Amino acid sequence: MLSRKATCKSHGEDSSYFLGWQEYEKNPHDPVRNPSGIIQLGLAENQLSFDLLESWIAKNQEPIGFMKKGGSIFRELALFQDYRGLPAFKKELSEYMAAIRQDKVRFDPNNIVLTAGSTSANEALMFCLAEAGEAFLVPTPYYPGFDRDLKWRTGVEIVPIQSSSVNNFRIIPSALEEAYQHAQKLHLKVKGLFITNPSNPLGTTLSSHELDHLINFAIDKNIHIVSDEIYSGTVFDSPRFISIMEALKKKNLENTTIWSRVHIVSSLSKDFGLPGFRIGMIYSNSETLIAAATKMSSFGLVSSQSQFLLSRILGDKKFTRKYIMENRKRLKSRRKMLVSGLQKYGIRCLENNAGLFCWIDMRCLLSSYTFEAEMELWRRIIFKYGLNISPGSSFHCPEPGWFRICFSNMSEETLDLAVRRIKALVDSSAPNAC
């Protein structure tokens, strides 16, 4: 009676990634009301710099007031449903994007498509770039939401590009080729590469070598590259972030065919901690793609209210620069707090310079080097130690024992408590295991 899409499991919500959230919902930690509850370490949210936004809003009532000019701004916004978006907002967004890429690239506001969050942007790109049954190659480990966003309603397939802890999960040319061949064996036509840079869950940025490999590969196979750069504003340490666009420019590939086959996705959810406002975007140099994606954005436009507010915030360049710097500082210090805490108890974190999380190595705590043991450990961590951290298998990690742990969505006290609970976990395991 219902569609296949409605009755299958391709929405991906049966993954342990989401099940952990459900357990958290049932028993959420609160320092006063429920101190022994589960601490949410599975939500990649940036809550560290709200005070900056709040004080900006308090000081800027005039420019963001809807009721200026007798309320006519409000009225115009309420009626504004043009899928090309508020020009003022797109201009500010293009300048903001350039700023977080150290102005190494310029962005043309006309090449931006606004979408309801990057969730919507990613899906729209799949609809535009591939037919149902075709495939994109995605480096593992990857964000579990891609299973839903890229595949569910589009019918597009994901073929993983394998990685290994031996070289810190970096992308190597042989892995790209292997994935491509694997797709061929499965009779899947590969339409592109889908990369996340900075990476979720690794928190690392792609090196210029990796970017070169990816670009050469895409040229060779005549396929697209989608670069999800949603965490680009969270790069808090060196090496500096290199956007795919910058990499193309460095190789003098502007206005060649690959130039119009590279597309960026981003959003204000992670940088600014505004996931509720649903502000996402696609950036591409392909006019045809922009035209198609713009029409598709009708299914998930950005509220004009939110476009207006953000055009004002981003338009205050002094504030934005200050925000970016301060936010990075706080992220760096928060990461340090988590990493040094874990290191004390023998838990190693992958060296990372970006993101709102760490990729931690818990292999020493596995009862056996298997995914079953990983799940066993995960259940212990949630139910016995009250921590919702995300198991590597939910990110399609090729090796068991890795977990993602978020650090920017709670207070310092709560993070400290989480680290102490991990100590308890380590202490309860075999002595000198880690």
Place this chain on the structure above:
Amino acid sequence: MNQLLSKIATNDGHGENSAFFDGWKAYDSDPYHPTRNPSGVIQMGLAENQLSFDLIQEWVRNNPKASICTAEGSNDFKDIAIYQDYHGLPEFRNAVARFMEKVRGNRVRFDPDRIVMSGGATGAQETLAFCLADAGDALLVPTPYYPGNDRDLTWRTGIQLLPVVCDSSNDFKITRRALETAYKKAQESNIKVKGLLLNNPSNPLGTVIDRETLTDSLLFTNEKNIHLICDEIYSATVFSQPGFTSIAEIVQENSDCNRNLIHIVYSLSKDLGFPGFRVGIVYSYNDIVVNCARKMSSFGLVSTQTQHLIASMLSDDVFVDRFIAESSKRLETRHGTLSAGLAQVGIGSLKSNAGLYCWMDLRRLLKEATFEAELELWRVIINDVKLNVSPGASFHCSEPGWFRVCFANMDDETMMVALNRIHKFVIQKKGCDQGSGKKQCRRSKLEISLSFRRLDEMKMVASHKMSPHSPMSSPLVRART
């Protein structure tokens, strides 16, 4: 480059490469303004409700706490900004459910847990299509219908729309015969019908579906075990008798119907005049559909900034009651002005009691009863009379000569100017036309299915990119920082 993009990205499923964008083009390049461009094209092709905005503005001004950007409301900023749960703010869902109940005279109850967000009604329609049908399946849709249905329901989903042909012989009412005929035709072509889509009140007719027809549609869909989707986006634009009967009331009255087949699409764009805020709603009586649609809503959630504002506004009972009453009154007055003005020069329009438009009968102004003649007349109306109205063919109407003309997106003076122009045109035309024999021409059902192919032959690609939604003259489009 084109072969590197998908079929969906490069086909015409978005519907914008149609001749009907000529109207937008003409308006865009020469928009009417009372002082700066008094001879420009008046936009009467945009179904927007701008008549009661002053009430909304007053409320927003008096309720600064509803906005997270004001000093009074900024305490809520953080919680609202980080909330991305696809269930939506509980207070938002409660407020929307209560509002929907009020619009239906509190004759039904809506469960807030069945309220699912979507990217406008555009997103809601597509989501339901994804939930209820597979690519290749079909939905039956009575003609004439809103052109956006073609994009919303079929473009990315791969489903098809099959017309249930209605005509002026009975004021375009939906008959059981028409439903059965459409269903049978689908079966004969081996097309699986998954549901029936009703638009109540109707766009473009402006009429409400009567209780009998609604009940019969419910019985029909139950018999065939197919879904019934009711797009009730214009429910609060009903301004006179007969009142509005929602499918929710029929469901209540027919306790043995299969509720798992019933779904409602709603939005605040028409009733409140907020298309920019993108508040779309899917309401389903089917638990699995609610669950699935909710997961899909991730692709088009309502900004929490907007959820917060709406929750506050729609919880103000005094304001809501006043707004609904006043908005109806103003729509009734404006509708009266237009239909009386048309009648003065012998132009009839379908008797209607809802919507933001009239369904105008210009059959006697056609050179001949064909769609070519309709298109010709339409071009004259745009280019000579300087009014952007929408031709019936764009709504898949089975008879040529009908036009939709919107009345709620302008002020009184502009309406007068438009009526004057219509008067002048008709009088002039009466003088010129001599003995043009009227030939009633009903399209056969076979011709309906060929209609789009015929229009494709006359297709002109709009030469510059435009949004089909927005008021082109919006200062926000021309804004510079």
